[in-house]
Amino acid sequence: MPSKSKTYDDSSDESGDLNTSNYLNPTENDEVQTEEHKDNIDKYADDFAGKNDVNDEDNENQLYQPMPQPKTKRVKPSKRRYTQKKRFMFKKTTSKQLQFNCKKFLKYFASENNVYGIYHDIYDTTYGEISIDSISNIFNNIDYDKTDVLYDLGSGRGQFIYYCNFVYNLSTVGIEIINERYNVAKNIGIKIKLQKNKLSDEISIFKNKANNQSITFILDDFNNVDFSDGTIFYLCNTIWGDDTTNKILQKIIDESDNLKHIIITTNTKTPPDNIFLDKIIRCSFSWSENSKVYIYSVN
Numbered sequence: 269m270p271s272k273s274k275t276y277d278d279s280s281d282e283s284g285d286l287n288t289s290n291y292l293n294p295t296e297n298d299e300v301q302t303e304e305h306k307d308n309i310d311k312y313a314d315d316f317a318g319k320n321d322v323n324d325e326d327n328e329n330q331l332y333q334p335m336p337q338p339k340t341k342r343v344k345p346s347k348r349r350y351t352q353k354k355r356f357m358f359k360k361t362t363s364k365q366l367q368f369n370c371k372k373f374l375k376y377f378a379s380e381n382n383v384y385g386i387y388h389d390i391y392d393t394t395y396g397e398i399s400i401d402s403i404s405n406i407f408n409n410i411d412y413d414k415t416d417v418l419y420d421l422g423s424g425r426g427q428f429i430y431y432c433n434f435v436y437n438l439s440t441v442g443i444e445i446i447n448e449r450y451n452v453a454k455n456i457g458i459k460i461k462l463q464k465n466k467l468s469d470e471i472s473i474f475k476n477k478a479n480n481q482s483i484t485f486i487l488d489d490f491n492n493v494d495f496s497d498g499t500i501f502y503l504c505n506t507i508w509g510d511d512t513t514n515k516i517l518q519k520i521i522d523e524s525d526n527l528k529h530i531i532i533t534t535n536t537k538t539p540p541d542n543i544f545l546d547k548i549i550r551c552s553f554s555w556s557e558n559s560k561v562y563i564y565s566v567n
């Protein structure tokens with residue numbers, strides 16, 4: 269379990285945090301975010317094409333041994349499909365180890381519809397995302413294992429959910445209220461040929477056969493969803509305000525049977541009892557390269 273000593277340092281200034289006034293201005297902000305997002309996509313596209321690589325060939329040769337090609341041995345069709353799936357998102361390093369192929373992963377998101385600029389009549393659904401290269405900072409600071417179930421409350425197009433499943437081997441659940449974003453998340457699972465356990469307009473459950481963990485997307489208001497199996501919760505709550513944040517934190521505490529951590533991107537002045545602020549770390553997001561992230565643990 270993480271240390272309960274409050275080792276965080278909150279004395280630094282707020283300069284890394286979101287400029288809320290820009291964020292709340294949908295028209296102006298939307299353009300800015302869309303451009304930033306495109307820049308990211310261009311960057312990843314270049315990465316994928318190898319334009320940003322330095323001596324990439326040498327590195328890749330060291331990292332990834334080519335998959336041994338079957339010569340004459342006939343592979344059963346079902347097994348062949350699975351092998352192709354693994355090669356698609358993972359590359360073999362040894363006969364047993366698989367290396368996650370991040371560039372390919374990001375390319376799938378880059379080719380999906382724009383998820384920005386879609387609003388809801390009750391909730392603030394302004395869009396932004398955590399950068400996947402800072403997700404390791406979260407996992408380096410929490411306690412987790414393969415029995416954990418990670419929830420992303422407001423999962424958007426599901427990049428965080430897929431990444432945490434593929435890289436950290438967790439069962440993941442994303443809840444999103446905007447139909448278009450839920451559909452993008454669902455379509456990625458179909459495109460990358462994950463095993464479909466259930467697909468409908470409101471719930472999509474995939475299984476990643478590489479780690480045997482599930483990836484679930486739910487189209488709903490997260491206030492309506494039962495959190496009992498969740499152990500780690502992530503909320504990109506930057507513009508939700510204290511009331512919404514506190515209400516959802518209390519719901520998590522009340523419902524989760526085995527709560528370990530709640531990770532939020534904006535702190536609340538009055539967190540509920542039963543949890544304590546364990547760490548403050550820094551992560552990059554689509555709106556800021558250096559923003560505070562607050563990790564709560566259970567008392």
Ligand SMILES: C[S@@+](CC[C@H](N)C(=O)[O-])C[C@H]1O[C@@H](n2cnc3c(N)ncnc32)[C@H](O)[C@@H]1O
Pocket residue numbers: 391392393394395396397398420421422423424425427428443444445446449488489490491504
């Ligand atoms: C800032 S985005 C975060 C996306 C993703 N979690 C990430 O960090 O990369 C917040 C998302 O929460 C969704 N959202 C807001 N209120 C919601 C609610 N009550 N129920 C479900 N989703 C909600 C928005 O539509 C939006 O897609």
